[in-house]
Amino acid sequence: MVESLSKYGQKSIVSHYAPYPFALMEKSPGGLSSAFLHEVQNSKSVVFLTTDEVDGLWGGSQIITADVNNSDIWESDLPLYWFGLGCWQWLHPNAHTDTAGDPEAVRMMIEMDSKCAPGSLERLLQYCEAYAPSSALSERFNECYNRVLDLVVPGSIMNWQDYFFIPSMLKHADRLRSLGIFQTFHLHTTVPSSLARSAFGRDLLKAMSVVDVVYLHTDEYIRRAEQQLVSLGCNVPVLKRFDLGINHEGLEEGLLLANRNNYATTVLSCARYSQEQRDLIDEIYRTQKTVPHRFIDIDRVDPVKGTATVVRAIKKFLEERSAAGESLEEMKEKYRFFFIQDYLRKPAHPQNLQTGIYGRFLRDLFEQVMERYPGIVFISDALDSEARLLIPSLLLNAHGITGGAQDGLNLAIMENLYVNRGEDTTIICGDGNGFAIHTKTLNLAPYGFFPRAGDVEAFTQAIHEAVILQSRGDGTLLRKKAPLVNHVLRRRDSIIVDC
Structure with a gap:
């Protein structure tokens, strides 16, 4: 990390905790972000949420919420985006095929007019293309964060949490880097070897390529990600294993x-x-x-x-x-x-x-x-x-x-x-x-x-x-x-x- 930060003018990490402001792009204050609470507190970080809570404090850290007043996405479209566009049928395409043992997912698509074989990845991706929400919905969701992105302190460390922010990562990573902001990305799920075969998967891999460090759950996921990044001709960031444990x-x-x-x-x-x-x-x-x-x-x-x-x-x-x-x-x-x-x-x-x-x-x-x-x-x-x-x-x-x-x-x-x-x-x-x-x-x-x-x-x-x-x-x-x-x-x- 010291070597990576040095190119931004930062000389060293002088303590166990981040000495610079730490921005955490998370979808909610609970859940996985609670695993980082201790470090968040010690880093005096800014926590960005995707809820319509008022700005304030959570766990001793400052909360700046997304701009929810100018978008109806929070009223009706968020559930479809949250568990639709970013839904697992694209991130984990093989989970819906016979190879993963859930043939009922194949039957869900039987009535679809397709020349692709039932249970094939191609048929699943065709289904997703036909029925998934418009990509414009993802753009609108991420636009709610324009205000908070402008508040990230130059020279700080910034973390993107999970795949919800792929459009923002692709759009803003270079600008944030020009401000000396060191960017990390945690993916809290699997990395299938077929990720590069879907549009969403390719966007996810490209998002990985524009940050400094990517954290994945297993060495196998790291191997799959690296192989697919190389096959797409993308930059390969530092890939590290993310051993998320439990709260004893x-x-x-x-x-x-x-x-x-x-x-x-x-x-x-x-x-x-x-x-x-x-x-x-x-x-x-x-x-x-x-x-x-x-x-x-x-x-x-x-x-x-x-x-x-x-x-x-x-x-x-x-x-x-x-x-x-x-x-x-x-x-x-x-x-x-x-x-x-x-x-x-x-x-x-x-x-x-x-x-x-x-x-x-x-x-x-x-x-x-x-x-x-x-x-x-x-x-x-x-x-x-x-x-x-x-x-x-x-x-x-x-x-x-x-x-x-x-x-x-x-x-x-x-x-x-x-x-x-x-x-x-x-x-x-x-x-x-x-x-x-x-x-x-x-x-x-x-x-x-x-x-x-x-x-x-x-x-x-x-x-x-x-x-x-x-x-x-x-x-x-x-x-x-x-x-x-x-x-x-x-x-x-x-x-x-x-x-």
């Missing part, structure tokens, strides 16, 4: 504040929670001491998460237990499967491929399994920020499970490993996400279950094996997962300026 202290605090004995008074006394949410939370706590084999999946509705594969595997597992002679009542005494899924009941936009079309399919799939095996599978939309303090204790004594098709690091799986580090449980994680890729790179795959993403049979077998090993009651899973627990990363407060 926050998890410990959650375990102290909420548990099966007090949750009803600490959180669920609030009337805003749906009956479905209450039922799921009640059942999780009720079964912590009474049902031996419990699994929990915390994700958002998104094909890259591979949740449909998990649901199908659960259905197949229960069918096989039934065929082996277990009655419904016996299965109720032994198994529970819990799903907390963001946008499950409240899609961001009904026409959005991610939470709208795919979300409807996923809800139908859940309901089919729940109707056939009542009292075994429970689902709920995501919990709000206040109820999230329950998450650590909800994870207790439950196997973590996720489809892991092509998502980023899947922090929920790491949180499960940490919270259950003393429990005889395990994780089942599809081999396509960042955590699984890291694990395989470090030769740690034998210490958990990492079935091939999209392979229903492999997931079913993993569930069977987890149940068998846990049934021994001798701590086999606890001993087996110990190296994985040691691999769980602690949240790093210096990642933004660690370049």
Whole structure:
């Protein structure tokens, strides 16, 4: 970083934290930006938000909001942009093909008039071109930031968060560089090898090429990005691995504040929670001491998460237990499967491929399994920020499970490993996400279950094996997962300026 800054007249970084103003272009004050809170505070940075909150302070840092008064994008178009134009069907094109194991996405496009083969990447991209929002919507969204971009202090460090700001990066990066502003970019998701084959993917790669440092989740993603940047003839910036970890202290605090004995008074006394949410939370706590084999999946509705594969595997597992002679009542005494899924009941936009079309399919799939095996599978939309303090204790004594098709690091799986580090449980994680890729790179795959993403049979077998090993009651899973627990990363407060 010292060498890179020197060309802008900066001589050195003299402390652990950025000595210059630090501008963070984030879409919200919560979420991933909270992982940077400590550094944000110490850097006295300016945080730019995409919400219509008034200018002020958040976490001791100055907030300057986007200009929302002169654009109706905030009234009606933002949900379509946020989860439509920047939606995962372009960023992760392979997540909608048979190779990733979600053939229902292929069926979504059956009625489309196309000469491309069903399930092919070409057909998907044709679908996106036909139904995605206009690129003008992206331009309008980014124009809301013209005011805040003008306030970035010359000679400072600036970070772009995720792919929402691609048009602004392409438009303003050179001007910002001329002001001696050192620019970094964090991408919080996968980098498919087919990124250069779509228009959105090419724009994303070009945006990477105009900043100084790009952070990606795995060495494999770095390799894919570099190869595709070279193939497009783009500048290759410094590419670094971004080891986003979990907040160990926050998890410990959650375990102290909420548990099966007090949750009803600490959180669920609030009337805003749906009956479905209450039922799921009640059942999780009720079964912590009474049902031996419990699994929990915390994700958002998104094909890259591979949740449909998990649901199908659960259905197949229960069918096989039934065929082996277990009655419904016996299965109720032994198994529970819990799903907390963001946008499950409240899609961001009904026409959005991610939470709208795919979300409807996923809800139908859940309901089919729940109707056939009542009292075994429970689902709920995501919990709000206040109820999230329950998450650590909800994870207790439950196997973590996720489809892991092509998502980023899947922090929920790491949180499960940490919270259950003393429990005889395990994780089942599809081999396509960042955590699984890291694990395989470090030769740690034998210490958990990492079935091939999209392979229903492999997931079913993993569930069977987890149940068998846990049934021994001798701590086999606890001993087996110990190296994985040691691999769980602690949240790093210096990642933004660690370049």
